[in-house]
Amino acid sequence: MVENSRWADILAHAILILGVALVAFPVYVAIVASTHPAGTFVRGVMPLLPGAEGWENYRTVIVEGRSRAGTPPIGGMLWNSFVMAMTIALGKIAISLLSAFAIVYFRFPFRLFFFWIIFLTLMLPVEVRIVPTFQVVADLGMLNSFAGLSIPLIASATATFLFRQFFMTVPEELMEAARVDGAGPMKFFRDILVPLSVTNIAALFVIMFIYGWNQYLWPLLITTDPDYFTIVMGIQRMARGGEQEPLWHLVMATVVMAALPPVLVILFMQRLFVKGLTETEK
């Protein structure tokens, strides 16, 4: 039998509690900093206990913004991030469902060729072809628009693979039965395949929403109009605006607001998140 030692258990708990504290520490510091007035950060060391200015700071960043530093109220940026993340997540799911359906349930010429084109997207992350992709979007007149923010990021090989894998496990009989009953391909897709894929769609949605929300380089490049700034890139402008020390209390309030939505998504949909993460990597 494997020994059971009380001390080993205590040690394991101690390590984990330290680990959880380590992982949470930066965010704890951010939350604390966001509740202090500006004066706290002029000298000395950052506070480790909450202050009393929390409501005031959050009201400032959400409603007023800081126009002098070039950042609009973050309400608008949060909304932009939300629209971008939703468009990317739903767009990826929609086009991947359709293309996986075509690849699995039809035989047509150049099927393999199309499959490889989709596969290639895995090998070309936006970071490695920044300049020419920017030029394409600029030529299409998509700078400073939601279309420019989201459409170039919508193609997804991982989502297509995931749905392809899943469709391959759907019993053949379902389709044969549907055909005997006279259902056409799109009816089969809509009434049988999509309802069967709901868990996969939800799991993928969690991953893709986080992916879209956390985009940084892309919005940085293609938005120059503050009306289209997303929250994650907006923080950089606040934290690094000019030579003087940033207004840490407001920056940290913004950081908390920017990190909150995706963290909540993970906390409330942890099971789907874990499923999505492990399945998309297969």
Added chain:
Amino acid sequence: MQTKRTTFPGLWLPLALLAPQVAITLVFFIWPASQALWQSVLRQDVFGLSTQFVGLDNFARLLADPLYHNALVVTFWFSLGTTALSMSLALLFAVMVNRMIRSRDTYTTLLVWPYAVAPAIAGVLWWFIFNPSIGILPYVLRGLGYDWNHRASGTDAMILVIVAAAWKQISYNFLFFLAGLQSVPQSLIEAAAIDGAGRFKRFWTIVFPLLSPVTFFLLVVNVVYAMFDTFGVIHATTEGGPSQATTILVYKVYRDGFVNLNLGSSAAQSVILMAIVIVLTVIQFRYIERRVNY
């Protein structure tokens, strides 16, 4: 590649179904990539008026450029540091959580959420904690006699970006290590325990070797993450400095393309990066095929 045994008839319908994805891929992936290839053999004059074909000269210049060598070295240390730090902590936590029965889910929840934090935000968080004048860690380090300043010291700046990048990645590695640990057969561990193997011996001779496929997979994923997904960490904090000490390859492509406007060089760097991604992707897929065959 397989399809279903029976398929729907038709040619135009499947093509129409594929059209959106293929169109986006062609316009926003394949075309820009081919443009990068094409621009990498061209050079514009200073005013951008004329462009001439220069063959592989952009690559030759790049490979002779000490700044590019620097970026390669920086990327190497940054990837190594980030991967080693986040994977070792994640493995430690996963092994500990795997012992737990009742508290397993609680600890998992408390450890996975940083996955949702954007790299740029992770950077800003640690940038604040390490702030030389008010940060808590420099304060502690001063007490220990170390004068922390990531604005002047390249080493300090590198530690800062590694910590920020690794912090965010712990949760991902943790989940995969935990899944790997749960598939290690309990009977093997009990057999070893009966034979008198102690805790550490069991881990290093049974559990760790059985985890090697997961470890290898995570190694590739983490290197890809450190090389390509950490742009935000760098850009939001050190901006590649001080004196290029944290300029990783991806940051240099951006900087040469958009700030220094050296399109030929930036395109040549893009092409080299694409080659790296392709190699890493192939390695990753070969591993997956192996795992399926087990």
